[in-house]
Amino acid sequence: MYPTQEPPESLQPTTETPLQHVSAPPKKTRRYILVLAAILVVIAGLALYLLLSHKQSVKPLVTLYYSDGKTVLWRNENPAVEPGTNIPNAPYFVDLVRTELRAKYGDHYYEQGAWAVTTTLDAKLQATAEKLIADNLPSITSRTHGTADEEALLLQDVQSGQIKALVGGVDYKDKDHGQINYAVTLLAPGSSIKPLDYAALIENTTNTGAGTALSDNQEVLPGYPCTNKSLPQAGGNCLLDYDFKYPGTMPLRYALGGSRNVPAVRAMLNSDPKDTSPDRFDSINGFTKLVGRMGAEKGFNCYADEALTQTTQCYGASALGDGAFITLADELHVLATLANNGSKVPQTTIYNVRLNGQAKANWRQPAGQQIIRPDTAYTLNDIMSDPNASYLPGSCDAANCASGANDYKFHRYNNWKFAVDPGVTNDGYTGNMAGWSSRYAVISWVGNHARSKPLNASVETLTKPLTQGLMQAAHLGQTPENWKQPTSIKTLPAYVLTNHVGLGDIEPSPATDIYPGWYKP
DSSP states (O other), X not given: OOOOOOOOGGGSOOOSOOOOOOOOOOHHHHHHHHHHHHHHHHHHHXXXXXXXXXXXXXXXXXXXXXXXXXXXXXXXXXXXXXXXXXXXXXXXXXXXXXXXXXXXXXXXXXXXXXXXXXXXXXXXXXXXXXXXXXXXXXXXXXXTTTOOOEEEEEEEXXXXXXXXXXXXXXOTTOTTTTTOOTTXXXXXXXXXXXXXXXXXXXXXXXXXXTTOEEEESOOOBTTBOOSOOSOGGGTOOSOOOTTSOOOEEEEXXXXXXXXXXXXXXXXXXXXXXXXXXXXOHHHHHHHHHHHHHXXXXXXXXXXXXXXXXXXXXXXXXXXXXXXXXXXHHHHHHHHHHHHTTTEEOOOBSEEEEEETTXXXXXXXXXXXXXXXXXXXXXXXXXXXXXTTTOOSOOXXXXXXXXXXXXXXXXXXXXXXXXXXXXXXXXXXXXXXEEEEOSSEEEEEEEEOTTSOSOOOSOHHHHHHHHHHXXXXXXXXXXXXXXXXXXXXXXXXXXXXXXXXXXXXXXXXXXXXXXXXXXXXX
């Protein structure tokens, strides 16, 4: 029971006059309000109807444009139905763009209306790439007696990551294998992967530069017991150089420029100074992971099955691009990172996207991710663009290289410096050749469609017309902007090679050479 006392003053009943009654608005005003509300409802309903009817009236349509944003590359008025082989222009590239759109916006993205996509494809350079592929086909067929029947060719802008030209095969309409896009198919890169062996070595050691002495001798290496120096078919188990010559000590510049196998494997196996295990798996795995970080989005892996679906441990041969696989597009991306002073930018085929006239996505120059240091990248770019160190036959001056039938060097073009990187697998089934400058990177591939028959030809004769042709077309009329040497680079005494090694290398090698800023003699 509550105490019997008076409630506090704030709770006592008031004696003040209650609030006055507020009268409703006049009937006429209420009528106006009701009419106005009805009009607003009608307007909102009409706007919603127009919006919905507009969406329903926009027919699903996908239009791809070349990089100029005006010229139609491909138009699909019935995107719900697969076009089959009915893609007249750059079909392998169009397939990649369609795949990228589905990945980004969903499998049924086209149902949202009209899509206008400006791609990165340069109409002129794409036409050049297609002509190079077509013109080169009779030559590779003749030289390999029909074994080689497929080619691929790609061009990437180094600084932007944009794909400017892409041909993924000889004939998209070929019913047997025409729809295999060799630009994005896992392939063994062969010797063209060798610059990355030395990237791993220079990055992870303090005693390696372009003038460092390396051994090219048949000797015991992890995976190569070398108890029998005969050829493999006669029971040999040593690591072999492609020319079966072992000239001994040479500077790193000429070991890489000469595409020597033994120094390349040694470099990769010694790229982790902490790895002293007999198998050197830490060094091998560090190397393959580095390739992945530099741009191999699908990885640089070894596989336990022929379908290339089950990854397994790689061995020393991966340093030579044997038994390990990468796509051409990814290898191009990796080499473009090297060309871009070690800075990786995303690789892309799309510039901008509009949906029903509204901007959906716009490309912006991305910030690069520094994967290897500029000193490492510059050293390798300088070596690969050095015509004197290259084993390829031919001659060059400061501005251009000779262009005779037996000249294979194209390291100079109108004062541009081109890095040139040929590659062939140990089994001789496929071959490729990369080229890059500070502006563009190109990679070509030639082989049998099933990658199961040896080419039995000098691979450089098959791939050089493709890579050289597209590199020169891309740089035609461009003002040279070659790599600038980092201020941290050191110039120090180098091991001097005096004996002649390959077909086209020129001796003696330089008495001084470049070393990274962290180099310690």
